[in-house]
Amino acid sequence: MHKSSAFPIVVNAVTCFLLLSLADVQGNERPIVGILSQPCTGFRGCNESGSYIASSYVKFVEMAGARVIPIIFNAPHDEIMFRMRYVHMLLFPGGAVPLQPGTLFFETSKSLFEHVIDLNKRGFWFPLHGTCLGFELLHILVARSGGVLQTFNSTNCRSKLNFTESARHSRLFQNFSNDLFEAARKKKIAVEHHMYGVSPEAYKNFPSLQSFFRILSTSADLQGKIYVSSMEAIDFPISGTQFHPEKPVFEWKTGQEISHDPQAILMAQMLSNALITEAKKNSRPPLSKGPQLNSLLIYNYSPIYISDDSIPFEQVYVFHTSSTPHPRSLERIN
Ligand SMILES: *[C@@H]1O[C@H](CO)[C@@H](O)[C@H](O)[C@H]1NC(C)=O
Ligand SMILES: *[C@@H]1O[C@H](CO)[C@@H](O)[C@H](O)[C@H]1NC(C)=O
Ligand SMILES: *[C@@H]1O[C@H](CO)[C@@H](O)[C@H](O)[C@H]1NC(C)=O
Ligand SMILES: *[C@@H]1O[C@H](CO)[C@@H](O)[C@H](O)[C@H]1NC(C)=O
DSSP, X not given: OHHHHHHHHHHHHHHHHHHHHHXXXXXXXXXXXXXXXXXXXXXTTOOTTEEEEEHHHHHXXXXXXXXXXXXXXXXXXXXXXXXXXXXXXXXXXXXXXXXXXXXXXXHHHHHHHHHHHHHHHTTOOOXXXXXXXXXXXXXXXXXXXXXXXXXXXXXXEEEOOEEOGGXXXXXXXXXXOHHHXXXXXXXXXEEXXXXXXXXXXXXXXXXXXXXXXXXXXXXXXXXXXXXXXXXXXXXXXXXXXXXXXXXXXXXXXXXXXXXOOHHHHHHHHHHHHHHHHHHHTOOXXXXXXXXXXXXXXXXXXXXXXXXXXXSSOSEEEEEEGGGOOOHHHXXXXX
16 A cells, blocks of 8 residues: 555656646736726716726626736826736726727727737737627727617616527637526526617628627617627637626616626626636736736725716726826836
């Protein structure tokens, strides 16, 4: 007994060593997600010089084991690119911003999108996900036209997800159980807050959409008009949902059609896990660890709680460009 037990220990040690070195090369246990802030919409503490991120997006990625660095859309370009060097994935959240070429928000989003494409082409696995407005933005950027959007009557409702054949093997939904697929198909657990959307026909009218994305689900608005409710890119780790997976877990404003059904919450958790699984495949090391990285994390900011119905969020992080830049980070980039 004693003699033979030495062998498995040696084998285990070798296996451990192999696994550790594989982990070093192929993965990243400490993923960081960049979340793009948006122009303030005029609520308390957030004037025209500021920008914000709803806390629900931060918690959404944190719940799968990731940390967040805010990417402040109106910070100097060098500062934005510096922060991008620390993150393994980018999230374009939902919100209410006109997506007009020439506006700072649109142009910043466009250059971030192009940067993500470039990183992936250079061999770094760099995921990008868009929710609601972020989903619409990805379509405009790929089609290079605002004409991909149409109006829909879905500003405050729940919907079913009509999954396509591709969903079962997609990065986003591959780990859904049959029960969860069934629930999402039949129970209206997807939370919809959009007045624009992308119809499946737009994929025919704009061939670049068809060759870039795979439709994973469609849904119907209150008039029964069909729109694409989730998609992912064929050749890049880029995905989007028109619905809001994060709201069932973190948003509670009354007057909002938000499902808090256990399966809506499970869907949020599964999608968060799926996204962070992709972020962990990005093993690009940060520029530096320790204090430099720590100074960029969202933990340096405190969210504010807005209890009235002036915004559809419980808590938001507000950023003022004058208070955000880290002067030393600007020196370091050169
Ligand atoms: C916006 O708010 C910030 C922080 O409260 C303040 O420092 C700044 O002066 C305000 N700017 C304007 C244009 O009101
Ligand atoms: C569901 O998908 C089928 C097949 O693609 C399509 O014909 C139908 O219109 C869709 N319905 C909704 C509500 O998305
Ligand atoms: C949206 O749908 C609701 C419910 O069917 C209806 O009452 C409302 O008038 C519609 N709004 C528009 C702008 O069509
Ligand atoms: C799906 O589940 C498998 C087995 O538990 C796991 O290895 C994989 O990382 C999961 N994938 C996603 C995208 O969550």
